[in-house]
Amino acid sequence: MMNDEIKHSYLKTQNSGLKAQNFKKVCVLGLGYIGLPTAAFLANKGYEVRGVDVMQDVVDIINQGKIHIVEPDLNAFVKTAVNNGKLKAFTKPSEADIFIISVPTPFHENGHDIPTPNIEYVINATKSIAPYLKENNMVILESTSPVGTTEKVAETIRELRSDLFPQNNSKFKIQNSKLFIAHCPERVLPGKIMHELVENDRIVGGLTKESTEKVAEFYKTFIKGEVLKTDAKTAELSKLVENSFRDVNIAFANELSIICDKFGIDVWRLRELANRHPRVNILLPGVGVGGHCIAVDPWFIVANAKNEAKLIKTARDVNNYKTEWVIEKIKNEALEFEIENKKKPKIACMGLAFKPDIDDLRESPALHVAKRLTNELDDVVCVEPNISLKTIINSDGPKLELVEIGNALAVSDIVVFLVAHREFKDLEISGKKVLDFCGIAEKKLFKYEVGAKK
Ligand SMILES: NC(=O)c1ccc[n+]([C@@H]2O[C@H](COP(=O)([O-])OP(=O)(O)OC[C@H]3O[C@@H](n4cnc5c(N)ncnc54)[C@H](O)[C@@H]3O)[C@@H](O)[C@H]2O)c1
Structure with a gap:
């Protein structure tokens, strides 16, 4: 229908x-x-x-x-x-x-x-x-x-x-x-x-x-x-610029999340407060930037305007660095768990798609995190509610273990939220370490989204 x-x-x-x-x-x-x-x-x-x-x-x-x-x-x-x-x-x-x-x-x-x-x-x-x-x-x-x-x-x-x-x-x-x-x-x-x-x-x-x-x-x-008319080159650049604008602004939010972590400040609360300024609209930080468009198109400008596109290049670097930073945070948490409990933790990666509520894995930073953790740590399970459990993901690398949400929560010691899928919104989690890189734990994202300006 x-x-x-x-x-x-x-x-x-x-x-x-x-x-x-x-x-x-x-x-x-x-x-x-x-x-x-x-x-x-x-x-x-x-x-x-x-x-x-x-x-x-x-x-x-x-x-x-x-x-x-x-x-x-x-x-x-x-x-x-x-x-x-x-x-x-x-x-x-x-x-x-x-x-x-x-x-x-x-x-x-x-x-x-x-x-x-x-x-x-x-x-x-x-x-x-x-x-x-x-x-x-x-x-x-x-x-x-x-x-x-x-x-x-x-x-x-x-x-x-x-x-x-x-x-x-x-x-x-x-x-x-x-x-x-x-x-x-x-x-x-x-x-x-x-x-x-x-x-x-x-x-x-x-x-x-x-x-x-x-x-x-x-x-x-x-x-x-409306159909807006121009020449071919302007049309080409306008599309690339739209996505670069998004990339640069997301990079600001991602950089802010790393700065907040250094100072022990809750980035979600900080964002809510700063966004009360009438001319400020900080976007949501996340695991990085993925997908077929925003993570790709800025390079089409940078590759052909190396000396001119300095900010656009830096934004790409910041967003890619955020993904590596997330991996390091999870690995450090796993190490701490191992020292404390004398055993390696089981880690649940919640979400693999490049953004909430879709099945698209292209250039997904969450998938990149899950692959690296599966490769480098012993016990990792993944949840992606938008993809069939039978799907073979990452056929050319380490096989990712896809499980249901309930199963992941039952077996894991550390739960890592990578993508704010709607299925994760109302989960009750207790007795586990929760790492929240997309603002979903404690339903913060949804509470703040209502108040945040568009
Ligand atoms: N997906 C989006 O949200 C989105 C949004 C805006 C713009 N775009 C742009 O649109 C374009 C297409 O993206 P998409 O997401 O639809 O890609 P896609 O990968 O989903 O689909 C592309 C299809 O083209 C087919 N294909 C490849 N070579 C072909 C050929 N020579 N003849 C016929 N078919 C061929 C592939 O088999 C594939 O099924 C890209 O340039 C992308 O950047 C995508």
Whole structure:
């Protein structure tokens, strides 16, 4: 069942504009957290959607009207779209009017101080659509991308399809392209994707003014938020800057938590007090910063502006350091327990996802902590209520032991809260050492969240 608010938004946008233009067939490349909701939403709006993913099992699950990720309300959209024949998934693209690229843009773990952006998935997806492109097609890059990537998409197409980039004065110019190529970054929040997909404002930045206009027209057919028009590079940087802003502010909160620990001050209380200032809004400290976006995107700026992006780089370092600091705190606690009790403690790691109430483990600092503890200490169990107990996590490293909440609390000596999942909120814990790195113990987080300013 779609929730009422989403259904309402959906109906309000339902007939706006689709008739006004001739673009009906959409090919979405990459059916993950961004591509699948987008594909399912467009299919529910009447577009004929060909969803493409290189993973055969993803394609098979979607064609059964099911989903392979956890996201509220998404299953209803996918089921309806597949049953109506509007959404079909394949491992290869085919001809369409609009191509949306929503493939991963991770970074290269090159062992250097500054990871570098990996746009290979974007380039491969672009190559895969090149044979099917026709004059007047739109090519929209939704993947979060370093500045200049949309231009690289155009260059890649030009190398394979020079017929779509006629020569002018014996020179190829992107401006002469017969395609409408633009970047439209996605800024949805996992857990609220189906709502934010419609409600959020969107930025459309074309390689030409005409591309911006055409692509903006397309987004206006299905979103309720405002469509803001700019050029491709500004659109690319705006997405990176949004996440860097978050990263810098979280770094401040994380640094504060370490300073408070040094002085024996409760950071949650301090935050509550400081936030009573009318122009102060300190974010929540945690185990670090994770996920596909905030922990990754700032590097896309730093890698290409090493000398200029000093604060952004420092924020990344502070947030990464917080995770190492948490590991050291837990190891010290384990050592103290061992000295006192003449036996090694059993440790329960509560939460593995990169933030509360989702199943996403990408770049998760909590997962990093659990892996390191499992590797370095004897007896560690993990709880992640959003993931099936049968899931094999960390297949290439030490096997993490996933258990139920009750089981973890029954067997452990030290309980470490890493993620403030709702399932942990009302737990009664006694006779154990509790280490709280996400403000959930004693329900502090929830009490303070009510009072904290947005
Ligand atoms: N997840 C989020 O909350 C979020 C929010 C905003 C922006 N983004 C950005 O959106 C992009 C996609 O992220 P995601 O979370 O959906 O990733 P994801 O890993 O969930 O999904 C990407 C999918 O693309 C597929 N894929 C890889 N190469 C492909 C190719 N050549 N052709 C077709 N499919 C291919 C993968 O198999 C995978 O299923 C990234 O750039 C990310 O930074 C993500």
